[in-house]
Amino acid sequence: MSSTYTRRDFLKTTSFSAILAGTSCMAGKLGSLDTPMFDDINKTVNTYCEMCSSRCQVEAKVKKGKVTFIQGNSHSKGMNTSICARGASGHSQLYDEQRLVKPLIRVGKRGEDKWMAVSYEEAFNFISEKLSKIKKEYGAKSVLFSAKTGEQFNHLATFTSLFGSPNLFSHVSTCPITYKVAFHHTYGAGLKRDFSNSKYILNFGHNLFEGIAVSKTKKFAKAVNKDSCKLVVLEPRFSIVASKADEWHSVKPGTDLAFVLSLIHVWLRDGKYDKEFVKNYTVGIEQLIESTKTTTPKWQEKITGIKAEVVERIANEIYAAAPSCIIDWGHKTTTGQSEFQRTRAILVANALMGNLEKEGGLFFGKKAKTVNKIANMNIAPTISNPDKHIKIVKDLRIDRASQKGDNIFVSRKYGVLMDIPDAILSKKPYEVKAWVMTRTNPLITVANPEKMKEAMNKLDLIVVNDVYMSETAQIADVVLPEATYLERDEGIQDISSKAPAYMMRNKVVEPINKTLTSYEIFRTLAKKMNIDSKYKWDNINSYRAHQASGNIKLLEKLAKDGYVSFGIPSLLYREKSYVDKFVEKYPSASSNLDENGLFTKMIKFKTPSGKIEIFSQTIEDAFPGYGVPANHDMDVQKGYPYIITSGKTAIHTNGHTQNIPYLNMLMSDNPVWINPITAKKENLKNGDKIFLENSVGKEKATVFITEGIRPDTLFVYMGFGRDSKELKRADGKGTCQSKLLPLDKGPVCSTMITNTGVKITRA
Numbered sequence: 001m002s003s004t005y006t007r008r009d010f011l012k013t014t015s016f017s018a019i020l021a022g023t024s025c026m027a028g029k030l031g032s033l034d035t036p037m038f039d040d041i042n043k044t045v046n047t048y049c050e051m052c053s054s055r056c057q058v059e060a061k062v063k064k065g066k067v068t069f070i071q072g073n074s075h076s077k078g079m080n081t082s083i084c085a086r087g088a089s090g091h092s093q094l095y096d097e098q099r100l101v102k103p104l105i106r107v108g109k110r111g112e113d114k115w116m117a118v119s120y121e122e123a124f125n126f127i128s129e130k131l132s133k134i135k136k137e138y139g140a141k142s143v144l145f146s147a148k149t150g151e152q153f154n155h156l157a158t159f160t161s162l163f164g165s166p167n168l169f170s171h172v173s174t175c176p177i178t179y180k181v182a183f184h185h186t187y188g189a190g191l192k193r194d195f196s197n198s199k200y201i202l203n204f205g206h207n208l209f210e211g212i213a214v215s216k217t218k219k220f221a222k223a224v225n226k227d228s229c230k231l232v233v234l235e236p237r238f239s240i241v242a243s244k245a246d247e248w249h250s251v252k253p254g255t256d257l258a259f260v261l262s263l264i265h266v267w268l269r270d271g272k273y274d275k276e277f278v279k280n281y282t283v284g285i286e287q288l289i290e291s292t293k294t295t296t297p298k299w300q301e302k303i304t305g306i307k308a309e310v311v312e313r314i315a316n317e318i319y320a321a322a323p324s325c326i327i328d329w330g331h332k333t334t335t336g337q338s339e340f341q342r343t344r345a346i347l348v349a350n351a352l353m354g355n356l357e358k359e360g361g362l363f364f365g366k367k368a369k370t371v372n373k374i375a376n377m378n379i380a381p382t383i384s385n386p387d388k389h390i391k392i393v394k395d396l397r398i399d400r401a402s403q404k405g406d407n408i409f410v411s412r413k414y415g416v417l418m419d420i421p422d423a424i425l426s427k428k429p430y431e432v433k434a435w436v437m438t439r440t441n442p443l444i445t446v447a448n449p450e451k452m453k454e455a456m457n458k459l460d461l462i463v464v465n466d467v468y469m470s471e472t473a474q475i476a477d478v479v480l481p482e483a484t485y486l487e488r489d490e491g492i493q494d495i496s497s498k499a500p501a502y503m504m505r506n507k508v509v510e511p512i513n514k515t516l517t518s519y520e521i522f523r524t525l526a527k528k529m530n531i532d533s534k535y536k537w538d539n540i541n542s543y544r545a546h547q548a549s550g551n552i553k554l555l556e557k558l559a560k561d562g563y564v565s566f567g568i569p570s571l572l573y574r575e576k577s578y579v580d581k582f583v584e585k586y587p588s589a590s591s592n593l594d595e596n597g598l599f600t601k602m603i604k605f606k607t608p609s610g611k612i613e614i615f616s617q618t619i620e621d622a623f624p625g626y627g628v629p630a631n632h633d634m635d636v637q638k639g640y641p642y643i644i645t646s647g648k649t650a651i652h653t654n655g656h657t658q659n660i661p662y663l664n665m666l667m668s669d670n671p672v673w674i675n676p677i678t679a680k681k682e683n684l685k686n687g688d689k690i691f692l693e694n695s696v697g698k699e700k701a702t703v704f705i706t707e708g709i710r711p712d713t714l715f716v717y718m719g720f721g722r723d724s725k726e727l728k729r730a731d732g733k734g735t736c737q738s739k740l741l742p743l744d745k746g747p748v749c750s751t752m753i754t755n756t757g758v759k760i761t762r763a
Contacts, residue, residue: 642757
């Protein structure tokens with residue numbers, strides 16, 4: 001059962017700093033300190049953002065020691081000075097009186113909001129003592145570790161391995177895992193999209209105008225604004241990306257797979273695909289022909305609601321534009337049981353069009369190591385991972401990731417967050433006693449948070465590192481304040497595209513109240529627990545030096561500009577003009593040319609066959625019937641009258657930004673989108689209060705009536721419906737769709753399913 005730490009118990013091991021419970025000026029928040037003192041420094045610092053996972057390159061202006069303005073980093077031509085609302089609000093988070101700036105230790109029952117503010121030294125002593133005790137009694141594997149992706153995750157992963165636990169988790173299972181697994185089994189690696197030059201883009205709800213990555217969004221916007229490019233969007237609601245489209249088709253949630261299988265049927269039926277490319281670069285076309293024999297345009301019409309003649313026309317239009325076309329796999333778009341097959345079908349559809357390494361199609365990222373090999377000389381500096389020698393522990397995980405079973409294709413590095421509650425509650429395959437997390441909030445971002453909370457309350461220790469007192473932090477035993485991205489230096493990140501490029505986070509201002517970065521937290525904890533002997537670095541400067549192999553010029557350039565590229569021509573292996581420019585600049589690369597003067601020798605697929613696997617025997621062996629894209633369960637309604645869907649807004653990032661002053665002012669609520677037909681049927685009007693209900697939960701909502709949604713579908717922006725009274729701007733406002741989601745997983749990829757059936761009742 002959970003431990004309860006009393007004030008007396010805590011004072012036995014630490015010195016008293018401050019204790020305050022449930023007031024407007026909670027101990028540990030910036031608002032509880034004196035007004036921050038600023039120096040007289042004026043400067044501009046180039047760094048990169050952390051207001052969402054896109055991590056765009058930005059420039060921050062400092063006047064008299066205070067960050068006053070943030071814009072895009074002009075050294076990155078893809079950014080120029082552009083920035084989104086989230087990125088422009090970084091200093092609103094930095095100086096928010098509600099952000100955490102002191103470590104806290106719980107001194108009452110979980111959820112009572114009784115805390116003692118302590119020093120980092122006191123917090124580290126407390127954490128290391130508790131973790132050491134749990135490790136001794138139950139083993140290292142009884143402790144879970146989780147973080148969002150990025151450098152914070154890498155530092156936590158290193159600590160997790162040194163501690164000895166196999167149970168490392170990222171947010172991947174709740175977000176991008178489907179296309180990661182699908183790419184691995186189809187192409188052997190991920191691909192990028194050449195939006196700028198595409199003539200035809202078929203988009204399945206990949207909403208770059210709300211889930212913004214500024215550089216990609218700008219390229220996408222410019223492309224679809226050209227007369228030479230056609231954008232077709234399939235999505236249940238009239239989103240911003242749908243509003244920019246030449247055509248919008250309101251597809252039924254979860255049925256995208258049927259549409260793609262129907263496209264493939266038409267192409268194979270009519271012989272309208274790149275036969276030479278398929279012959280030279282793929283395996284499994286025979287199995288695909290067999291699996292799509294009956295997936296006709298008429299067949300899909302009954303499932304998707306899209307007319308058969310639309311499929312026929314779009315299939316012909318894409319083929320006419322090929323290979324300058326993109327069938328976009330999107331980012332967590334359908335999220336039903338069929339999502340893996342949908343994504344695999346989309347990747348296979350691209351292969352049929354022969355658009356790999358072609359202008360306006362798909363391409364592999366050209367990292368420094370790759371271009372150096374092609375040029376037969378070092379034309380770009382390489383970077384490395386200073387902690388590469390510290391390996392992930394290969395022991396039985398609680399979710400059995402990478403081992404035979406449902407999660408066999410899930411990396412040990414990512415894990416499956418949805419499996420945590422059952423593992424804790426059942427004590428199978430063994431007991432879990434603690435959870436250490438940095439910048440993850442499973443009580444908002446993971447399905448069925450009530451069950452997650454029930455499980456977490458069984459733990460002896462919960463440690464949370466975050467900027468705000470999140471829902472998860474509210475039930476923690478120790479809360480460590482995180483230095484915001486404007487207050488920290490970090491390592492070099494590879495952001496190569498058609499040519500190599502790097503970026504580096506540079507500290508803009510000193511951390512308020514000396515809050516620590518994730519690397520400082522876990523590096524210090526490792527030292528305190530005497531498990532730090534394998535580290536090759538002591539601080540961020542030595543970490544960077546190891547990454548750059550001592551390349552001072554590279555480090556100086558990144559420290560100054562935040563971003564660096566190397567004047568290397570953009571490269572697509574199967575485009576003659578691109579190859580010719582590369583060889584003209586680097587004549588030594590000519591030895592790698594094929595008989596047609598292309599770099600096709602460089603195209604490698606890390607799959608068992610060494611080719612694009614339309615049919616995967618590996619998948620088929622583990623999941624019979626899934627080896628080739630085929631018709632599988634597309635029902636997300638599950639007998640309920642409506643389907644609840646969710647997505648990103650351009651104002652907020654998942655469950656991260658709702659309490660930030662500027663962004664909360666722009667958008668503080670998320671009313672549920674309801675079609676007028678549905679509203680009439682349910683006797684609803686704008687602003688009415690309702691409940692959305694299913695077998696998992698019951699969640700309040702406010703009605704927003706719009707024709708921009710299907711009658712059988714409801715929509716809310718994610719990250720609202722907060723339940724932490726220390727998030728005073730966001731607490732209790734809006735709808736949390738996670739409270740309606742079952743802890744189900746999609747087959748093969750183990751993705752979190754985020755479309756589910758609900759009914760409406762009056763509040």
